[in-house]
Amino acid sequence: MPSLEYYIILSAILFSVGVWGVLKSRNAIVAFMAIEIMLNAVNLSLISFSSNIKLIISGLIQALPADQVPALLRSSSAYGQIFVLLVMTVAAAEAAVGLAIIISIYRAKGSVNLDDVNIMKW
Amino acid sequence: MIIFSILAAVAVFSAVMVITRKSPISSAIYLIVLMCSLAGLFALQGAFFIAALQVIVYAGAIMVLFIFVIMLINLRDNDFGIDKRKIQKYLGFIFAAVILLQAVFITGWAMKEFSNETESAMSSEFYQSPVDSLDQEDYLSAESVAENLFMRFAYPFEVTSILLLAAIIGAFVIARKSDPIDDEGEET
Numbered sequence: 413m414p415s416l417e418y419y420i421i422l423s424a425i426l427f428s429v430g431v432w433g434v435l436k437s438r439n440a441i442v443a444f445m446a447i448e449i450m451l452n453a454v455n456l457s458l459i460s461f462s463s464n465i466k467l468i469i470s471g472l473i474q475a476l477p478a479d480q481v482p483a484l485l486r487s488s489s490a491y492g493q494i495f496v497l498l499v500m501t502v503a504a505a506e507a508a509v510g511l512a513i514i515i516s517i518y519r520a521k522g523s524v525n526l527d528d529v530n531i532m533k534w
Numbered sequence: 535m536i537i538f539s540i541l542a543a544v545a546v547f548s549a550v551m552v553i554t555r556k557s558p559i560s561s562a563i564y565l566i567v568l569m570c571s572l573a574g575l576f577a578l579q580g581a582f583f584i585a586a587l588q589v590i591v592y593a594g595a596i597m598v599l600f601i602f603v604i605m606l607i608n609l610r611d612n613d614f615g616i617d618k619r620k621i622q623k624y625l626g627f628i629f630a631a632v633i634l635l636q637a638v639f640i641t642g643w644a645m646k647e648f649s650n651e652t653e654s655a656m657s658s659e660f661y662q663s664p665v666d667s668l669d670q671e672d673y674l675s676a677e678s679v680a681e682n683l684f685m686r687f688a689y690p691f692e693v694t695s696i697l698l699l700a701a702i703i704g705a706f707v708i709a710r711k712s713d714p715i716d717d718e719g720e721e722t
Contacts, residue, residue, distance in 0.1 A: 417645045419575070422542045424637035426549050428630040433553030435626025441558045441604060445565050448596070449549050452572050455588075463579035490682040493584050497683065500591050501694040505701030507596045511603045512709035518607045519711070 416467065419460035426453035440514050440524040444507075451503045455496045462492020537578060544571040558604045562597060569593040583676035 426449060433446025465488055518524050544567065551564040569592040577585035683691055 417641055418538065418542075419579070420641045420645075421638055422545065422575075424634055424641065425546055427637065428634035429546070429549040429553065431633055432627055432630035433549075435629060436623050437553055439558055441600065442553060442555075442561050445552055445561055445600065448565065448592075449552060449568065452569065452592070455584075456572060456575060459576050459579055459581050459584060463581060487678075487682055487686070490678045493581055493679045494683050494687050496581075496584050497587065497679075498690060498694060500587060501698065504591060504596055505697050507599055508701045508705040509708065511599060512705035515603060515607065515709045524607060 416460055416464045420457055423453045423457035423460070426450075426456065438526050440517065440526050440529075441511075443526060444510055444514070447510075448503065448507070451499060455499055458492045458496050458499070462489055462495075465489040465492070538575070541571045541574045541578065544568075545575070559601065562600050562604060565600070566593050566597050569597070583679050 430446045430448075430450035430453060433449065434443050437443045437446060466485060514524055517529060521528050548564040548567040548571065552561045552568065555561045555564065569588060573585040573588040573593070576582075576588060
Protein backbone atom coordinates (compact mmCIF):
# COMPACT_ATOMS: atom_id res chain seq x y z
CA MET A 413 0.00 0.00 0.00
CA PRO A 414 1.62 3.26 -1.09
CA SER A 415 1.56 6.00 1.47
CA LEU A 416 -0.54 9.13 1.47
CA GLU A 417 1.90 11.45 -0.29
CA TYR A 418 1.97 9.34 -3.45
CA TYR A 419 -1.76 9.78 -3.81
CA ILE A 420 -1.57 13.50 -3.06
CA ILE A 421 1.17 14.02 -5.64
CA LEU A 422 -0.77 11.98 -8.22
CA SER A 423 -3.78 14.14 -7.46
CA ALA A 424 -1.66 17.29 -7.92
CA ILE A 425 -0.39 15.99 -11.27
CA LEU A 426 -3.91 15.26 -12.48
CA PHE A 427 -5.10 18.67 -11.27
CA SER A 428 -2.36 20.51 -13.14
CA VAL A 429 -3.05 18.47 -16.27
CA GLY A 430 -6.64 19.65 -15.92
CA VAL A 431 -5.52 23.28 -15.52
CA TRP A 432 -3.33 22.92 -18.59
CA GLY A 433 -6.24 21.47 -20.54
CA VAL A 434 -8.59 24.30 -19.61
CA LEU A 435 -6.00 26.91 -20.59
CA LYS A 436 -4.89 25.24 -23.81
CA SER A 437 -7.97 23.76 -25.44
CA ARG A 438 -10.04 25.77 -27.87
CA ASN A 439 -12.86 23.26 -28.03
CA ALA A 440 -15.41 24.03 -25.32
CA ILE A 441 -16.18 20.35 -24.79
CA VAL A 442 -12.52 19.46 -24.24
CA ALA A 443 -12.19 22.37 -21.79
CA PHE A 444 -15.20 20.93 -20.00
CA MET A 445 -13.58 17.50 -19.86
CA ALA A 446 -10.48 19.12 -18.34
CA ILE A 447 -12.73 20.56 -15.62
CA GLU A 448 -13.97 17.02 -14.95
CA ILE A 449 -10.31 15.88 -14.66
CA MET A 450 -9.74 18.55 -12.01
CA LEU A 451 -12.85 17.49 -10.07
CA ASN A 452 -11.66 13.90 -10.14
CA ALA A 453 -8.20 14.87 -8.93
CA VAL A 454 -9.79 16.59 -5.93
CA ASN A 455 -11.94 13.50 -5.32
CA LEU A 456 -8.81 11.35 -5.32
CA SER A 457 -7.14 13.49 -2.67
CA LEU A 458 -10.31 13.49 -0.55
CA ILE A 459 -10.52 9.70 -0.70
CA SER A 460 -6.82 9.41 0.14
CA PHE A 461 -7.18 11.59 3.21
CA SER A 462 -10.27 9.73 4.32
CA SER A 463 -8.71 6.30 3.94
CA ASN A 464 -5.65 7.48 5.88
CA ILE A 465 -7.86 8.96 8.58
CA LYS A 466 -6.09 7.00 11.29
CA LEU A 467 -2.82 8.66 10.33
CA ILE A 468 -4.41 12.10 10.11
CA ILE A 469 -6.05 12.07 13.52
CA SER A 470 -3.41 9.99 15.25
CA GLY A 471 -2.40 13.01 17.29
CA LEU A 472 -5.99 13.42 18.39
CA ILE A 473 -6.38 9.75 19.24
CA GLN A 474 -3.90 9.99 22.07
CA ALA A 475 -5.87 12.75 23.76
CA LEU A 476 -9.10 10.77 23.66
CA PRO A 477 -10.31 8.04 25.97
CA ALA A 478 -9.67 4.67 24.40
CA ASP A 479 -13.33 3.67 24.24
CA GLN A 480 -14.21 6.64 22.01
CA VAL A 481 -11.56 5.93 19.39
CA PRO A 482 -13.42 3.28 17.33
CA ALA A 483 -16.58 5.41 17.14
CA LEU A 484 -14.59 8.49 16.10
CA LEU A 485 -12.72 6.57 13.43
CA ARG A 486 -15.89 4.94 12.23
CA SER A 487 -17.74 8.20 11.75
CA SER A 488 -14.90 10.42 10.55
CA SER A 489 -13.55 7.99 7.96
CA ALA A 490 -16.87 8.15 6.15
CA TYR A 491 -16.87 11.95 5.98
CA GLY A 492 -14.43 12.10 3.10
CA GLN A 493 -16.45 9.59 1.13
CA ILE A 494 -19.66 11.52 1.76
CA PHE A 495 -17.93 14.67 0.57
CA VAL A 496 -16.88 12.85 -2.60
CA LEU A 497 -20.49 11.74 -3.04
CA LEU A 498 -21.64 15.36 -2.86
CA VAL A 499 -18.86 16.46 -5.25
CA MET A 500 -20.05 13.83 -7.72
CA THR A 501 -23.60 15.14 -7.45
CA VAL A 502 -22.43 18.69 -8.09
CA ALA A 503 -20.31 17.45 -11.01
CA ALA A 504 -23.32 15.74 -12.55
CA ALA A 505 -25.43 18.88 -12.19
CA GLU A 506 -22.57 20.97 -13.58
CA ALA A 507 -22.14 18.64 -16.56
CA ALA A 508 -25.84 18.83 -17.38
CA VAL A 509 -26.00 22.64 -17.21
CA GLY A 510 -22.61 23.16 -18.89
CA LEU A 511 -23.41 20.90 -21.81
CA ALA A 512 -26.76 22.66 -22.19
CA ILE A 513 -24.87 25.96 -22.36
CA ILE A 514 -22.51 24.48 -24.98
CA ILE A 515 -25.48 23.33 -27.06
CA SER A 516 -27.09 26.74 -26.86
CA ILE A 517 -23.78 28.43 -27.81
CA TYR A 518 -23.56 26.07 -30.76
CA ARG A 519 -27.07 27.05 -31.81
CA ALA A 520 -26.27 30.75 -31.54
CA LYS A 521 -22.77 30.76 -33.06
CA GLY A 522 -22.56 27.59 -35.13
CA SER A 523 -19.32 26.56 -33.45
CA VAL A 524 -17.96 25.59 -30.05
CA ASN A 525 -14.62 27.28 -30.55
CA LEU A 526 -13.90 29.23 -27.40
CA ASP A 527 -12.14 31.95 -29.43
CA ASP A 528 -15.45 32.74 -31.13
CA VAL A 529 -17.22 33.36 -27.85
CA ASN A 530 -15.93 36.82 -27.06
CA ILE A 531 -18.97 39.08 -26.77
CA MET A 532 -18.39 39.44 -23.03
CA LYS A 533 -14.75 40.43 -23.58
CA TRP A 534 -14.21 44.10 -22.69
CA MET B 535 2.54 -0.54 -4.95
CA ILE B 536 2.75 -2.20 -8.36
CA ILE B 537 -1.00 -1.85 -8.86
CA PHE B 538 -0.77 1.77 -7.74
CA SER B 539 2.04 2.49 -10.21
CA ILE B 540 0.16 0.92 -13.11
CA LEU B 541 -3.09 2.72 -12.29
CA ALA B 542 -1.31 6.05 -11.72
CA ALA B 543 0.58 5.75 -15.01
CA VAL B 544 -2.62 4.93 -16.88
CA ALA B 545 -4.41 7.84 -15.17
CA VAL B 546 -1.74 10.44 -16.00
CA PHE B 547 -1.28 9.12 -19.55
CA SER B 548 -5.01 9.18 -20.30
CA ALA B 549 -5.39 12.62 -18.68
CA VAL B 550 -2.69 13.99 -21.00
CA MET B 551 -4.30 12.20 -23.95
CA VAL B 552 -7.70 13.74 -23.11
CA ILE B 553 -6.41 17.26 -23.61
CA THR B 554 -4.04 16.59 -26.51
CA ARG B 555 -6.32 14.61 -28.85
CA LYS B 556 -7.75 16.50 -31.80
CA SER B 557 -11.06 14.71 -31.96
CA PRO B 558 -13.39 15.20 -28.97
CA ILE B 559 -14.64 11.62 -29.23
CA SER B 560 -11.20 10.13 -28.56
CA SER B 561 -10.83 12.63 -25.70
CA ALA B 562 -14.05 11.26 -24.26
CA ILE B 563 -12.86 7.66 -24.60
CA TYR B 564 -9.59 8.52 -22.83
CA LEU B 565 -11.61 10.29 -20.14
CA ILE B 566 -13.52 7.03 -19.56
CA VAL B 567 -10.17 5.23 -19.18
CA LEU B 568 -9.13 7.90 -16.67
CA MET B 569 -12.35 7.48 -14.68
CA CYS B 570 -11.94 3.70 -14.56
CA SER B 571 -8.32 3.90 -13.40
CA LEU B 572 -9.35 6.41 -10.72
CA ALA B 573 -12.06 3.97 -9.64
CA GLY B 574 -9.30 1.37 -9.33
CA LEU B 575 -7.30 3.78 -7.16
CA PHE B 576 -10.34 4.35 -4.94
CA ALA B 577 -10.87 0.60 -4.59
CA LEU B 578 -7.17 0.17 -3.79
CA GLN B 579 -7.68 2.42 -0.76
CA GLY B 580 -10.69 0.48 0.45
CA ALA B 581 -13.38 2.93 -0.72
CA PHE B 582 -15.28 0.33 -2.71
CA PHE B 583 -18.59 2.15 -2.63
CA ILE B 584 -17.09 5.32 -4.12
CA ALA B 585 -15.23 3.20 -6.69
CA ALA B 586 -18.49 1.64 -7.83
CA LEU B 587 -20.12 5.06 -7.87
CA GLN B 588 -17.25 6.47 -9.92
CA VAL B 589 -17.77 3.85 -12.60
CA ILE B 590 -21.55 4.17 -12.58
CA VAL B 591 -21.90 7.95 -12.36
CA TYR B 592 -18.80 9.24 -14.15
CA ALA B 593 -17.85 6.53 -16.64
CA GLY B 594 -21.51 5.71 -17.15
CA ALA B 595 -23.85 8.64 -16.89
CA ILE B 596 -21.69 11.75 -17.32
CA MET B 597 -19.60 10.36 -20.17
CA VAL B 598 -22.72 9.20 -22.01
CA LEU B 599 -23.97 12.77 -21.71
CA PHE B 600 -20.66 14.08 -23.09
CA ILE B 601 -20.64 11.68 -26.04
CA PHE B 602 -24.29 12.42 -26.68
CA VAL B 603 -23.56 16.15 -26.91
CA ILE B 604 -20.49 15.56 -29.11
CA MET B 605 -22.61 13.50 -31.48
CA LEU B 606 -25.39 16.08 -31.36
CA ILE B 607 -23.29 19.07 -32.40
CA ASN B 608 -21.35 17.04 -34.99
CA LEU B 609 -17.91 18.63 -34.70
CA ARG B 610 -15.29 18.35 -37.37
CA ASP B 611 -11.57 18.70 -36.77
CA ASN B 612 -11.17 21.55 -39.21
CA ASP B 613 -13.75 23.71 -37.47
CA PHE B 614 -11.05 25.42 -35.50
CA GLY B 615 -8.83 26.74 -38.26
CA ILE B 616 -5.47 28.21 -37.38
CA ASP B 617 -4.60 28.77 -33.76
CA LYS B 618 -4.18 32.48 -33.21
CA ARG B 619 -2.99 32.16 -29.64
CA LYS B 620 0.48 30.68 -30.05
CA ILE B 621 2.06 32.32 -27.02
CA GLN B 622 -0.92 31.72 -24.77
CA LYS B 623 -0.63 27.97 -25.28
CA TYR B 624 2.88 27.90 -23.86
CA LEU B 625 1.89 30.31 -21.10
CA GLY B 626 -0.87 27.91 -20.11
CA PHE B 627 1.60 25.04 -19.93
CA ILE B 628 4.01 27.09 -17.83
CA PHE B 629 1.18 28.16 -15.53
CA ALA B 630 0.05 24.56 -15.02
CA ALA B 631 3.64 23.46 -14.39
CA VAL B 632 4.04 26.19 -11.76
CA ILE B 633 0.86 25.01 -10.05
CA LEU B 634 2.15 21.43 -10.10
CA LEU B 635 5.51 22.43 -8.62
CA GLN B 636 3.82 24.42 -5.88
CA ALA B 637 1.51 21.53 -5.02
CA VAL B 638 4.37 19.04 -4.91
CA PHE B 639 6.53 21.32 -2.75
CA ILE B 640 3.68 22.04 -0.36
CA THR B 641 2.88 18.33 -0.13
CA GLY B 642 6.48 17.44 0.59
CA TRP B 643 6.85 20.19 3.17
CA ALA B 644 3.57 19.33 4.89
CA MET B 645 4.41 15.63 4.94
CA LYS B 646 7.78 16.35 6.55
CA GLU B 647 6.23 18.56 9.22
CA PHE B 648 3.44 16.06 9.71
CA SER B 649 5.70 13.05 10.07
CA ASN B 650 7.88 14.91 12.59
CA GLU B 651 4.81 15.82 14.57
CA THR B 652 3.16 12.44 14.59
CA GLU B 653 6.24 10.30 14.91
CA SER B 654 5.49 9.66 18.55
CA ALA B 655 1.81 9.19 17.90
CA MET B 656 2.44 6.67 15.16
CA SER B 657 4.49 4.49 17.43
CA SER B 658 1.72 4.45 20.01
CA GLU B 659 -0.37 1.40 20.71
CA PHE B 660 -3.44 2.75 18.93
CA TYR B 661 -1.75 3.29 15.60
CA GLN B 662 -1.94 0.63 12.95
CA SER B 663 -1.50 1.09 9.25
CA PRO B 664 -4.71 1.70 7.27
CA VAL B 665 -4.57 -1.79 5.80
CA ASP B 666 -4.57 -3.36 9.23
CA SER B 667 -7.55 -1.32 10.31
CA LEU B 668 -9.44 -2.42 7.19
CA ASP B 669 -8.89 -6.01 8.13
CA GLN B 670 -10.01 -5.51 11.70
CA GLU B 671 -12.99 -3.25 11.29
CA ASP B 672 -14.46 -2.17 8.03
CA TYR B 673 -14.15 1.56 8.59
CA LEU B 674 -14.51 2.48 4.95
CA SER B 675 -17.44 0.24 4.17
CA ALA B 676 -20.59 1.30 2.39
CA GLU B 677 -22.36 0.60 5.65
CA SER B 678 -20.52 3.34 7.50
CA VAL B 679 -21.01 5.73 4.57
CA ALA B 680 -24.76 5.04 4.59
CA GLU B 681 -24.96 5.36 8.35
CA ASN B 682 -23.43 8.82 8.27
CA LEU B 683 -25.10 9.91 5.05
CA PHE B 684 -28.62 9.19 6.19
CA MET B 685 -28.25 10.23 9.81
CA ARG B 686 -25.71 12.95 10.33
CA PHE B 687 -25.67 14.30 6.76
CA ALA B 688 -29.33 13.74 5.91
CA TYR B 689 -29.94 17.46 5.42
CA PRO B 690 -27.10 18.06 2.89
CA PHE B 691 -28.18 14.88 1.14
CA GLU B 692 -31.69 16.24 0.72
CA VAL B 693 -30.31 19.58 -0.47
CA THR B 694 -28.45 17.80 -3.30
CA SER B 695 -31.78 16.54 -4.59
CA ILE B 696 -32.96 20.15 -4.90
CA LEU B 697 -29.68 20.97 -6.65
CA LEU B 698 -30.26 18.16 -9.15
CA LEU B 699 -33.83 19.32 -9.75
CA ALA B 700 -32.61 22.87 -10.36
CA ALA B 701 -29.93 21.52 -12.73
CA ILE B 702 -32.50 19.50 -14.70
CA ILE B 703 -34.81 22.49 -15.08
CA GLY B 704 -31.90 24.82 -15.85
CA ALA B 705 -30.47 22.50 -18.50
CA PHE B 706 -33.89 22.14 -20.07
CA VAL B 707 -34.50 25.89 -20.16
CA ILE B 708 -31.03 26.74 -21.51
CA ALA B 709 -30.89 24.08 -24.19
CA ARG B 710 -34.39 24.33 -25.61
CA LYS B 711 -34.79 25.67 -29.06
CA SER B 712 -37.42 28.39 -28.99
CA ASP B 713 -37.75 31.53 -26.96
CA PRO B 714 -39.68 30.72 -23.79
CA ILE B 715 -42.02 33.70 -24.13
CA ASP B 716 -43.95 34.13 -27.36
CA ASP B 717 -45.39 37.43 -28.52
CA GLU B 718 -48.58 36.73 -26.61
CA GLY B 719 -46.53 36.04 -23.53
CA GLU B 720 -47.52 32.42 -23.29
CA GLU B 721 -45.19 29.49 -22.74
CA THR B 722 -44.35 27.52 -25.84
